[in-house]
Amino acid sequence: MSDAAPPAALLLPRSLPEALDALAAAPELTVLAGGTDLMVAVNYGRLRPASVLSLRGVDELRSWRRLDDGRLWLGAGLTYRRLQDADLAPLVPALAQAARTVGSPQIRNSGTLGGNLGTASPAGDTLPVLASLGAEVVLRSAAAGERTLPLVEGDTPFLTGPKRTARRPDELLVAVVVPASAGPQEFLKIGTRNAMVISVANCALVVDTAARWLRCTLGSVGPVPMRCPDAEAFAAERLDWPALEAGRPALVGSDAAATVEEFGIRCADAARPIDDHRSTAAYRRHACAVLARRALRRAAA
Ligand SMILES: Cc1cc2nc3c(=O)[nH]c(=O)nc-3n(C[C@H](O)[C@H](O)[C@H](O)COP(=O)(O)OP(=O)(O)OC[C@H]3O[C@@H](n4cnc5c(N)ncnc54)[C@H](O)[C@@H]3O)c2cc1C
Structure with missing residues (x-):
């Protein structure tokens, strides 16, 4: 049990626009998805968030869909368990394989794709898969709308170093866009x-x-x-x-x-x-x- 002081405010938006508005009004909010990285940092005293924006109630982030060009839009809130489901796993087999190796069932039920990207650990298991897929990372803010960054390629990649990303404080990671499987x-x-x-x-x-x-x-x-x-x-x-x-x-x-x-x-x-x-x-x-x-x-x- 942690003796960390509770955050001053816990915001629980029910939709993506609501979450983006909250972040626009207070970009210093700490974003919480599954908490499997964030709460470890809190419990070890490395982080004392004053206010937390929880994405648990934002269903849009937990979904995936096929885009008109055939690519897959994978919501940042998809959990590792969900990535292994039969509707999705055959379309991104390496991502499903990576998801299967992450942590324990408890971690796979809570931990998300967006959280792996947000932490940007060099050891994050989904990151090499996303790089090999040529993934694009979709970021959105209330003020500036949506922008898309390559994960590692080019002059302005999403991942800028160990535990460092190009995400701006008022942005949420919304999704990654990847091609559907076309081979082994x-x-x-x-x-x-x-x-x-x-x-x-x-x-x-x-x-x-x-x-x-x-x-x-x-x-x-x-x-x-x-x-x-x-x-x-x-x-x-x-x-x-x-x-x-x-x-x-x-x-x-x-x-x-x-x-x-x-x-x-x-x-x-x-x-x-x-x-x-x-x-x-x-x-x-x-x-x-x-x-x-x-x-x-x-x-x-
Ligand atoms: C016991 C244990 C075992 C683990 N095993 C593995 C493993 O095998 N492989 C592996 O890669 N990782 C592992 N992890 C690390 C962790 O589970 C993953 O990195 C996971 O993907 C984090 O996702 P989360 O939803 O819990 O993120 P959180 O902890 O909620 O957030 C992580 C970071 O991302 C940010 N963030 C999350 N979502 C968004 C968003 N939508 N927009 C903007 N910022 C966002 C948060 O602000 C925070 O900085 C393990 C962790 C534990 C505790």
Whole structure:
């Protein structure tokens, strides 16, 4: 039980416009979604929010829909449990795989996609998946309306560093927009035990068989998710795309093992790991190679 003083005010808006108006009037409000990061900070005395804006009653944020262009609009309030449901999981398999690895059932019932983005931990498990999907982050404020930022690419990404984002104080994270699955997707994670563990390293591989690209992103081995462009180009040149499109193995023949091996080495080269209380940089780099190879084998071999 925490001995933290209760916040001076707890606002419980029932709609998105109501929540945005409250934030416009008081941008210093601390936004609360599932509380699985925020309440840890409060309980450890790292945060003493004067006033809290809870998003629990904002149903718009808990939904998802298909946009006219076929992409998926995933509300920031979708929980990890919801991301695994049968209507959504097949459309974003790597995101569902990542969701399955997060915390415990209690954490997965409360913790949200928006909260993972809001915390912006380098170890956040959804972030490499979203980077490999080329996700766009949708932010909205009462005064300026909506703007969309790429997660990590370009000059103005949403993620600007470890635990730092481009969100303005009067904005809410409303959604992420991602393509629906168009090929194999894999998410793999390594930690100090099998469950209830923060990633020492993780890896998300997303393949689009029609557009013929693959993207690989590593997590927990850099300030933000690290894409592996050199490894991606290397593998893309060596895949049998028609076979992959037909659901058959796309890495065959005597070169297949060497391709997988080299892919792992090139991915590990893209990592910028550090030594910390969870692991060493050397182990993390080794883990990146193992995870990347395993992901490519599962996706294509
Ligand atoms: C026991 C335990 C195990 C965990 N295991 C994992 C794990 O395996 N992998 C992993 O990645 N994480 C893990 N976490 C961390 C946490 O569960 C996730 O980061 C989760 O996604 C946070 O979501 P939340 O809804 O609880 O966010 P909150 O704690 O409510 O908020 C987190 C941050 O995001 C901001 N925020 C939330 N929603 C919005 C919004 N819509 N607009 C603007 N800002 C917003 C908040 O202001 C706050 O700064 C674990 C946590 C615990 C306590």
